[in-house]
Each structure stands twice: as structure tokens, then as C-alpha cells.
Amino acid sequence: MSSLQSLTQTFPSTRPRVFILTDISNEPDDAESLVRYLLYSNQFRTEGIVAVTSTWMKNKTCPQDIHKILNAYEKAVGNLNNHVHPDFPYPSAGELRELVKTGPSCYGFEALGGYEGKEWEMSSGAQLLLERLEASIGEEGNDPLWVLVWGGTNVLAQVLMHAKSNCDEEEITRLLSRLRVYAISDQDDTASWIRRSFPNIFYISSVHAWNQYGIAAWTGIGGDKYYGFDQGGPDFDKLTKEWIKENIQTGPLGEAYPDYIFIPEGDTPTFLYLVQNGLGVPEHPEYGSWGGRYELSDKGPTRHAGRHYGDAHDSVTGKDGNVHRSNQATIWRWRDAFQNDFAARMRWSLTTDFKEANHHPVVCVNGTKGFEPLEIEAEAGSIVELDAEGTYDPDGNAEGLSFKWFHYREPTATQWSTHLEVQEVEFTPIDEWKKGKKVQMKLPGPEKCCVDLMSRKPVRKGQKMHLILEVTDRGTPPLKSYRRVIVQTTNRELKGGVGDGEDHGNIADAMAGMQ
CATH class of the missing domain: 3.90.245.10 (Ribonucleoside hydrolase-like)
Known part of the structure; x- marks a missing residue:
């Protein structure tokens, strides 16, 4: 090599x-x-x-x-x-x-x-x-x-x-x-x-x-x-x-x-x-x-x-x-x-020439590289911007990269009914060519993400939203790298939820408040 x-390749801080x-x-x-x-x-x-x-x-x-x-x-x-x-x-x-x-x-x-x-x-x-x-x-x-x-x-x-x-x-x-x-x-x-x-x-x-x-x-x-x-x-x-x-x-x-x-x-x-x-x-x-x-x-x-x-x-x-x-x-x-990844690594075993095989994209979000999650705090209902402009392909085909952002809701949920408990967020591309390198997303309001599950009382720190950036190259086979962004939602003024301190009588009332 x-x-x-x-x-141009990245590597973990520890193994x-x-x-x-x-x-x-x-x-x-x-x-x-x-x-x-x-x-x-x-x-x-x-x-x-x-x-x-x-x-x-x-x-x-x-x-x-x-x-x-x-x-x-x-x-x-x-x-x-x-x-x-x-x-x-x-x-x-x-x-x-x-x-x-x-x-x-x-x-x-x-x-x-x-x-x-x-x-x-x-x-x-x-x-x-x-x-x-x-x-x-x-x-x-x-x-x-x-x-x-x-x-x-x-x-x-x-x-x-x-x-x-x-x-x-x-x-x-x-x-x-x-x-x-x-x-x-x-x-x-x-x-x-x-x-x-x-x-x-x-x-x-x-x-x-x-x-x-x-x-x-x-x-x-x-x-x-x-x-x-x-x-x-x-x-x-x-x-x-x-x-x-x-x-x-x-x-x-x-x-x-x-x-x-x-x-x-x-x-x-x-x-x-x-x-x-x-x-x-x-x-x-x-x-x-x-x-x-x-x-x-x-x-x-x-x-x-x-x-x-x-x-x-x-x-x-x-x-x-x-x-x-x-x-x-x-x-x-x-x-x-992971099957494409397996096939690509097996190809590495066949050649000494770096150029004859495909290698993983290197992901950069908000100016930081690495494999650890990027953790940020943001007020419920606010708009968060995420920028992957520094992401690159060590094989030199930067224009061939595709960017996909998605909300991984299950890690946030405390129960089976994820769709009732965690409101999905959407990403809007704001980069010039709408490729998804730079996006913004609006967090749910405090009544959705910063209230106790059962009592519906407002809390100062609510759900942690897990957002995943998946970057795919156009090599053979195509390879993916990721970056997880964890957004800790906050509610400094304790807005939303039940204000009188009384608990809801049953789970049905609590679930109704989430929908």
C-alpha cells in the first residue's frame, strides 16, 4: 500500500x-x-x-x-x-x-x-x-x-x-x-x-x-x-x-x-x-x-x-x-x-494491489471522523443540522458515494410498541445537489419525546434519538460505512405533558397521548 x-484510510482508536x-x-x-x-x-x-x-x-x-x-x-x-x-x-x-x-x-x-x-x-x-x-x-x-x-x-x-x-x-x-x-x-x-x-x-x-x-x-x-x-x-x-x-x-x-x-x-x-x-x-x-x-x-x-x-x-x-x-x-x-463486506475482504486476500479491490468509505459528520457515536443535545421541537461533507472514498471515487440517513427508533423504545412510543423523524437534504451530505431534521415536540411514559409528566431530559448515516460506495462489491448520531432531547422549561402532577389511570390513556 x-x-x-x-x-486516507481510517482506523479504530482501539481493538x-x-x-x-x-x-x-x-x-x-x-x-x-x-x-x-x-x-x-x-x-x-x-x-x-x-x-x-x-x-x-x-x-x-x-x-x-x-x-x-x-x-x-x-x-x-x-x-x-x-x-x-x-x-x-x-x-x-x-x-x-x-x-x-x-x-x-x-x-x-x-x-x-x-x-x-x-x-x-x-x-x-x-x-x-x-x-x-x-x-x-x-x-x-x-x-x-x-x-x-x-x-x-x-x-x-x-x-x-x-x-x-x-x-x-x-x-x-x-x-x-x-x-x-x-x-x-x-x-x-x-x-x-x-x-x-x-x-x-x-x-x-x-x-x-x-x-x-x-x-x-x-x-x-x-x-x-x-x-x-x-x-x-x-x-x-x-x-x-x-x-x-x-x-x-x-x-x-x-x-x-x-x-x-x-x-x-x-x-x-x-x-x-x-x-x-x-x-x-x-x-x-x-x-x-x-x-x-x-x-x-x-x-x-x-x-x-x-x-x-x-x-x-x-x-x-x-x-x-x-x-x-x-x-x-x-x-x-x-x-x-455484511455479505458484500465479506466478499470484498476475500478479494483483498487475492491481490497485493490496493487499486484492484474496493475499500470502505470514511465517514465524517459535523467535522469529526471515527467509529464512536456523535452525541449531541438539542431542545425538543428544534431543528438539528447534520453535515457529512468531509466523507470520502479512499479509492478516490468521492462522486460515487451515496448518503442515506434514517431514524433507528427501536433503541429508543422501552417496549415492543415502538411505533406508539417513538415518533419517527424525517430528514430534509439541504446541500446544493440534494445528495444528502447535509440534512436537517426537526425533533418531536416535548409532549412527544420529553414526558414520562406512564404519568405523562414533563421531564428535562427525554428520549435519546438514534440517527444513522449509511454511506455506500460504487465499488465492486459496494461497501457501506456508518456513523451513529445520538441526540439527547431536552426540555428546559418542562413544557408538554400533564401539568397537574396526576397520573393517568391506565396504559390506554398514556398510549393515547403518544399517538
């Missing part, structure tokens, strides 16, 4: 620390997810890739199959590094090989001596996880460690049981404060024990009846054909085996991507959630990202509430033109974007 090209638990080889999807993960691995600090068991593969682990994919990655990583900022290179295959360990070759609680409390031994995977988790509160920095669970959780359970037996309460609290988990449902019998025993763990997971995966949010990655949800809504064109063969299964790394049997890449949402593209905010699952949207399952008093995040819903207009409202829609709504 030339010095000019490297300077999430990632530790993967995978039941690779129980079916092809873990291998598929690992291939895609490696194409994004310059965005992360990978600290472990551990082969584990699950309900689908109870008595063995397959670390050798991780190494096979790393061997393929080794042939591609040189090309990949020619397409990213030099300050954030891809890790070498050798570095990643050092991080491959194994969990116990037994199912669930058997790794903890079973239910009878017998003696047990820490697996090499658990020892590495404990080491990396302890480093989170040591001299190496305070960034949390994201444990991405693609199989069973008995490695994590071993670490937590070790801490419970050897650490005091203060030490355990510090350890848990640095832990983040995104699990692809429960795949052994230790997962529910972890959440019950350690409710303060930041834990994202679809919780449902055992083996009823078709109702989990993560199946939005590509399970609509297999499980039959949201029929007519998701576009499956970029998940067909024909599309995958043409766009993904090419070159040394792509050749390591196997055909799917049930659904493709069921584990991929765990790291799509962490991809830094201006859309998601990892510490806020309720904001939504390529990896889905999740809400706290328990919003009780802080000292009693857990930190488990369960499935939330989005309302999305599908391919058929109808509105589909589901938890899976929080992921499939982004499918066209």
Missing part, C-alpha cells in the same frame, strides 16, 4: 480483545465463521482460539482443524495487509497458532467433576482464558475481554469455578467486571449455571427452549430458509451456495471455507457485533449492530439485577415490501451489507 493510500470457544468440526459452520473472522482479525486483539465440546460433539475437541484454517490464512495474510492501515495489521499465522488450545474432551459439567463434586483439572484452554482475563485487570490495561462462545461453555465454567474456589469476593467482582460474553444460545449444561451463579457477568445470549434454535436472534445470519421465519422478508440471494462459491470459496483462504449443511455461519454474529464500522457500540447491545440487538432481561434495582442481555426486536421492511417484526430481523436487516 502506498503512503497516500494508508493515510476489542477477543477469546473464541469453538466446537469446530461438529458441523461446517464453525469453520466457515473462523474463515470470516480471520478476514476481520486486524480489527481485534485475538487472545485465544480454544476447541471445545458441545451437545453436538460431547467427547472430543478438534484443535487440528483450527490449524488447518490457519495454514490457509498464512498464504493470504500478506495480501490482506496491503489493504489495511499499517497501524492495524493482520496478525501472523504464527501468532495465532500460539493461541490455539483445547478444552476438556467431555461434556458440560463433567469438566467440573460432574454433579458429585469430584476433583477436576483445568484444561489448557481454561488456563489460557484465566491468564488473559487476569491480564484485563493487570498492568496490560483495562480493556474488557470478549469471550465469543460458538459451542459449549465448560471452559468458561472451569475458570469461574476456579475463581470461586480461590478468590475472595472483591477479586471475583473485579474479574467479572472485565468479562464480556456473547454466546450462540446454550450448547451445554454449564451455561445456565454460569448466569445463575454469576448474574453480574455481561452476557449476551438468546435464551429459549433447549435446541429450539429457530427462535434465536442469531439465526438471522442465514437461517430463514432452514427455519422458515420472516418468509419473504430476508433476501437469501447472497447466501446461496452458488454465490458463496463465486465470491467466497476462492483463493487459499476461501478454499478453506466449507459448504454449509444446515445454516451458514451460525456463530458469525458474535464478532459481527464487534466489527467497528460506525454502527455498533459493544458496551450497548440495545443500540443494535450487524450482530443483532439485545436488551437487558432484568432491569430491576442495580444491586439485584443481572447483566444478561436477551433478544430484542426490530421492524424492518423486507424484500417483499412488507414490514417484518422479529428478533432475527435485527441481524438480517444488515445482510446485504
